Amino acid sequence: MQKSLKKYFAIFALPTVIAFMIAFVIPFIMGIYLSFTEFTVITNTDFVGLENYIKIFTVDDSFMNALWFTTKFTIVSIVTVNVFAFGLALMLSRGIKGTNLFRSVFFMPNLIGGIVLGYIWNLLINGVLGIFDVDITYKAAYGFWGLVVLTNWQMIGYMMIIYVAGLQNVPSDVLEAANIDGASAPQRLFKVTIPMVMPSITICTFLTLSSSFKLFDQNLALTAGAPGMETSMLAMDIYNTFYLRMGFEGVAQAKAVVFFVLVALIAYIQLRITRSKEVES
């Protein structure tokens, strides 16, 4: 078995490897190359060196504004999504009646696409703000909190499932021992349960971090950046740079490369920190 696996490994892996090359590695390398060129069509490029990277910061502040907005949004949504998801998971792993129904209901928003969610929440929020004769475009703060609510609604269910799985893996003998030793409920939660579900926390914070940072469709459908470009996040800023000014395709590409480096770096640091907190039972 082992031997034949080794023998045919290359053949069976080939289709996937080719697909991965075509859909990921090649576009990625091309993307990096394109960030050093000026182009309209990607097969017709002029090399310009670092000019595009300089233009990111000199032409206007849109990138820095988007970065700041995205950072604020990411911090808020990591905290809220994970706290709510963990809370729900705790409630729904106690064996109360209808647990499965609740789990399905909370998970469902995750199955709806971002654009649709964006439009639904746009209608809902405008419906509420309409009472005060304003709408979501009135202030950047409305758009910000709208996005936070939307993201929470969408991601909590998914994270909850991961936490539920984590909680089910906490050995009951450890909890029982803590109970007998006289640990209070909060003590059991913070000193036993949470350290034991640290692997789930690692995964969930990673997922919320990277998806909040890369959020695009929800942003487009909910606010499209309004008012002005004050609520546009990094991905949308890149998109706008690419299409809204002639000759700025390379600059957008450079922004995308910077964006990639940022996301990779932050996610790496986060993984290192949360991993170091994981414990064995």
Add this chain to the structure above:
Amino acid sequence: MKKIIALVLSLVLVVGAFAGCGKSDEKVIRYLNFKPEIAEVYEEISKAYFEATGIKLEVETAASGTYEQTLKARMATKEMPTLFQINGPVGYSAWSDYCADLSDTEIYSHLSDKTLAVTSGDGVYGIPYVVEGYGIIFNDAIMDKYFAFSGRKTKITSTEEINNFEILSAVVEDMQANKDKLGIKGVFASTALKPGEDWRWSTHLANLPIYYEFKEGNINLTSDKVKDITFSYGENFKNIFDLYLNNSTTPSSKLGSVDGNTSMAEFALGECAMVQNGNWGASQILGVEGNTVADSDIKFMPIYTGVEGEESQGLCIGTENFLCINSQVSEEEQKLAADFLMWLYGSETGKDFVTNDLKFITGFDTFSADEQPTDVLAKEVISWMTKPGIETVTWDFTVFPSQIFKNNFGSSLLKYAQGSMTWEEVSEQVVADWAKEYDLQN
């Protein structure tokens, strides 16, 4: 043996994934269409052309607002479009590598007004294929109701008499005051300012002050004199924009989430008397379910802004649809594309499609006076175009420096409507943005 079978099977798998990428030698014209509303007509045209000539016309339509994206993507493939369109001189500067010189084509020789084409040096790179017009569309039935209304304060008795901003605003404000008696929610449809839907103001309405500014300064649109503006007619823009906002169906603070379709629907349902839009909006009005506006009641009037001598101002008529032939495809394919254009705009069958199905008002001399579209707004545009003593406003917005400029303008207008920006700030920003964006693009 097994090994060979495994190898063959996995190769089939891989090859299968690339099936359909094969190339055929048949003659094909690929056209990337800009107008989704007429995508179906092109399927018919493609069939008819295949029957007539045996040449395949493949039409792909870019979804609304995604033409540039689609074009950029398609141009990077081997099967790039042979026919595509640009939106004027600004579009040309981005696509100049791909625009073939059309000065020797037959279709160009039939263009009645050669100044409309996109030119650079001696070359002709874009040929306008449709002429469109916009202004204030009004519902004649509601206007008549107003003129028959005994409590009205103005002395105007017909829409013919409205020929400047002063009269227009007097009528509009009086109508707004009596909106309940007229059975409307407001005189103007919502000034839709949702991001991405604000082009009727940040592009079309903005054309008027820019047109007057360039006209006054005698500025040639192709020269670099358009590099900055003073927005000297900004007050006129404010006049009409305020009129739209203050006499509307929707409070100004809520305009950021209204889209263009909504405001056209308000017009179609008879909830308002006027809406600013172009002749392409006819289908949007007549196609709305529950439409209460009769064909014969849809009329156009020019957008009056309070400029001196505007009594002779007409509709804004022009084009931002210029056809280009891709210079990167083979000579033979370019020739095919040129022949197709001549067939569409020159042959009887082709012209029939253009007039009755595409409903284009074209600028080619192959069309006789009775071969013009018969839909109500197109007819109105043609009649305004030919009215004696009326000066048509040209579409100078084709030189607006970039989409960012238009978007920023649109979002400032929204902030102005919501009360978080003053008009002075808006107009300062317009001037600054224009100069900056022009600089970045050139």
